[in-house]
Amino acid sequence: MERYGRRLKLVDDEVLDIEERGGRVTLGLVNGGRIEADCAVLAVGNLPPHDPPAVADGRLPARIYVGDPWATPFEEGLAPGAPVLVIGTGLTALDVILRLVSHGFDGPIVAMSRRGLRPHRHVENLPRPKPVLAKPAPELSALVRWARRAARTTDWRLVVDSLRPITQMMWASADGPKRARFLRHLRPFWDVHRHRLAPSVADRIDALVASGQLCFEPGKIAKVSATESGAAVEWRPRGSDELKILHVARMINCTGPQGDLLRSSDPLVRRMLAARRIRPNALRLGLDIDREGHVIDGHGRASEHILAIGPMTRGDHWEVVAVPDIRVQVSALARRLVNAHWIAGEEL
Ligand SMILES: Cc1cc2nc3c(=O)[nH]c(=O)nc-3n(C[C@H](O)[C@H](O)[C@H](O)COP(=O)(O)OP(=O)(O)OC[C@H]3O[C@@H](n4cnc5c(N)ncnc54)[C@H](O)[C@@H]3O)c2cc1C
Known part of the structure; x- marks a missing residue:
């Protein structure tokens, strides 16, 4: 275990289970140890790819x-x-x-x-993208038409990048079927234009x-x-x-990290799924969470003390894989945990 000052300890171990009891959480470790805490944040990153x-x-x-x-x-x-x-x-x-x-x-x-x-590919020395002032039309086909039209007068990369600040908001306002349509029809194209x-x-x-x-x-x-x-x-x-x-x-x-918890062999995920302490996101993109990041259990209840951040929350945020987006999510969560979210945010 490494200590950083009085408040941060780094424990070199693997968490096998997280139980919520009496308003606290208990983490079971692979070496048999246990850690008690007021809350636990699942920041486990991407799960390994699954075999086609x-x-x-x-x-x-x-x-x-x-x-x-x-x-x-x-x-x-x-x-x-x-x-x-x-x-x-x-x-x-x-x-x-x-x-x-x-x-x-x-x-x-x-x-x-x-x-x-x-x-x-990226190109060097592109100007900064102009912010999208009017939210593009919500229908996916209209969004594609909007992007194609906009790309006639500027580099398409600037059009794609201009959507980045509002991608999470657009994802949040899309319902389940629309998100599923995006994943089925547009995702491969989005990925190769967005991740360059x-x-x-x-x-x-x-x-x-x-x-x-x-x-x-x-x-x-x-x-x-x-x-x-x-x-x-x-x-x-x-x-x-x-x-x-x-x-x-x-x-x-090289099919990339997987998001379907039901196909995961990760011991923590398997144990928490089996105990119904977590459940998969409806689109099989990681964990099901509520708007504040609390995991939803197998009975549909939001946990009070177990939260999640990072790529495992992709089903709810979509654009939360790159470090700059995770930083924003982490900052918001940290502020909520210390009850400071009502104070104006500092620039990240
Ligand atoms: C090939 C590739 C290239 C990428 N390139 C970029 C890039 O250029 N720019 C960018 O911004 N992002 C990039 N990303 C994405 C980015 O690296 C990840 O999304 C990001 O690291 C996720 O951060 P995280 O802290 O959530 O998870 P991670 O960085 O994956 O950390 C998860 C941690 O949790 C630990 N852990 C997991 N399970 C347990 C357990 N049961 N018990 C104890 N510990 C556990 C792991 O050991 C690890 O230390 C890339 C990803 C990949 C795969």
Whole structure:
């Protein structure tokens, strides 16, 4: 345990359970210890990715299939020239590709996702986005039309960035079906326009594509099976019924952090779900919480003493993954906890 002054202790342990009793909480730790507190804030970050169903069914050995690239040295043990499949084409995939190459990997890499979209690039020296003064129309189709119109007269990045200060507010005012429609139809496009690449990183990815070492494929994996040298991946290109086969030495799951608590193997999440102390958000984006961040239990009641912040509250805030947004959320929560929220906020 590390102490910072009289008020902050850092405990190196894992919380396995949080129980609420008698107006207080008790945290059960993996080593058997317990911590009592007035309240607990779940700030557990992102949960590891889950295996795409077709891949989970294939039960591939760990030397062939890497389920969580953040927890595994995925570049180790690859023979020169061995083909690799990266599942996903977002920021995690690009990070993984660059790490492979920076370790001297010279084999072909296929990055596959349903649409094959990859993050766009930032451009340097853009002016600051102008704030959106009139809230865009609430209908998603109208919002897309608004963005396209606005992008005719300025760089599209400024249009996307101008929405950032009001994204949480727009999410909050959208009902469940609209949020679900956004996730189904717009999310992949939003993600690649919103979460962009530094120009130097985009240049490195473009150079890998130009050299032929890397290609992006829109498609869906239908089945995987182990072979002597790795895995045979049956997949369908987007918009086609044709089944293709790709032979790879390694597959790396880059589908990103998961939000569906029901598919999580995290011990704390599983235990709290089983005890009905938390419940999943309706859109399977982390925890269900109330407007002030109290977790909602399995009976639909807001907890008084267990709160949540960060990516696990994405279902309620959407734009709460990047550190600047989490900082604002943390500041508001801290002020509420010390009952100082009614005093004017300091600039963050
Ligand atoms: C590939 C990638 C790139 C990113 N790039 C950026 C970026 O450029 N800019 C940006 O702003 N954001 C970026 N993000 C997002 C950002 O890193 C995360 O959203 C942010 O770190 C979340 O902060 P957090 O404090 O909520 O969780 P984390 O930083 O994940 O911290 C969670 C902590 O909780 C601990 N913990 C979890 N469960 C338990 C338990 N049961 N008991 C005890 N401790 C536990 C973990 O060990 C960890 O210390 C990126 C994320 C990824 C995956």
